Amino acid sequence: MRVLVTGVSGFVGGHLAEHLLDSGDLVVGLSARGVWPKELAHLSRQVRIEPCDLAEASESDLVDLIGRKQPEAIYHLAAQANPQASMADPRGTWALNLGGTLNLLEAVKATGLPLKVVLVGSGVSYGNPGPEHLPVSESCPLRPNNPYAASKAAADLLGIQQYLSHGTDVVIARPFNHAGPRQGANYVLGGLARQVAEVELGRRARIEVGNLDVVRDFTDVRDVVRGYRLLAQKGASGEIYNLGTGQGTKIADALAILTSLARAPIEVYVDPARVRPVDQPLLVADSTKLRAVGWAPAFSIEQTLADMLQYWREIVARET
Template structure:
């Protein structure tokens, strides 16, 4: 594919990460078809791209579990599929694991079927580095892709399980694939309800001068990675990293208390956090080793936490 224009299908392209990725692909000169059912995504996320009539962007409001998906793939004839559409709520997956599996497993298989029937060369899957490895102990962190833990949520199970189909489709149809296991992604456009919504929730409340609640003692740690760095990994995976899962994070652990401190500094918030009981089932600590992303993709995160939080707060201000 090289520097040539590539036809790309982005599922979940009206969401937080997918719309940021769509903007990047259009800026790189590619032709993009977005598939999204707008269950959590918003058309407003695509407004900037849509305003420019010269940009080759098509939007299809379609559910990935529906028959209509194949018609979209047949018409768009993408060479690459970047698959981000998902049921992303961990607690919702515990409450309704069947719905989670319908979207994350059946929807993905539906997409793989349409892909192999209509000449797609490569599929990039989005998985969750925070949920597929279970609960590693602190001395096992950062975890690499071979860590043997098992998911503790139906969301983690559906994300992990569906990767097996990638191996199957590669064996049956020579469909190329890469799976990106994302850490806690944050940045502009993130819905406060998302997996790492803590940044937008805290930032929004601080800017409004409202109290901020930390669940637990705030010493739980996460691997926060900025959305532009994540988007760059997808762009690299269009051509590299075939047949492997790559963790996409920073390898650093940041406690929720530290996050509060940097965000308070960036927003000029003077209040102290309020502490509430820890939420059941919440992971204590996670961080991802990214050596494979460096060798297989040539990827490294560029953005420091302070830079990323400053960009996010600027967006929240707007």
């Protein structure tokens, strides 16, 4: 299958490109910077990356690009994907997450090509569901509480509107928290794994954490990208599919797993500055709908955290 991946140079985009290549797909990527980061340099041999900022691109340029590449599927991952960063830059977040999606879908419509768009939303768009909505199914009301969540919810609605109004073949994936090797330290598990690696090497005396009582449904990124490809193959047009393990993990328990793997004693300090002003206490997915088309997670949280810690050990060891 010929595929186009927006946001290919990001954390999830890199893993998706690897999975697609392993599955025999021909992959072209879009990235605002148009270059591979060092940790994804190996992909440059098989994946051509095109510079394209979806928030700024004209429809004619996008139509030309899609027409030249002739993809059978587009995976739309390009986004400002950090909720905390969205609080600092709401306008930029909306411009890319909603405006970029509108630019892409309008270009897809204009080409008239029979292709499928896998539009990646976010489970945080559900906000802070009441106990009657847990675990969270696709019928749960959307109550986003930060610009990232709101802009992703709006992009989902845009995808549904494009399907209903124009017949665009859009399927929406709504992943919950995910993690895995190469995840940045600006995300909770990536940050904890990096800090543990730094303590092991004597680079810091302790690790600093925020709210450890938060419960999240963490899915390994390698399972997440398998779900995306499955939706490109079997997802129903105009439908939304939650993607998550269905199991909640308290941050304190994830930290306990990491400290049990550590090669040195770990002192933990709760830093009030790391506690978010808006933090859902519990968010767990009901992914029954996605499981019905053949998806199931393969990685345990223990394996995910072990792989993340090993990744950060290698990164920290190379730093001077």
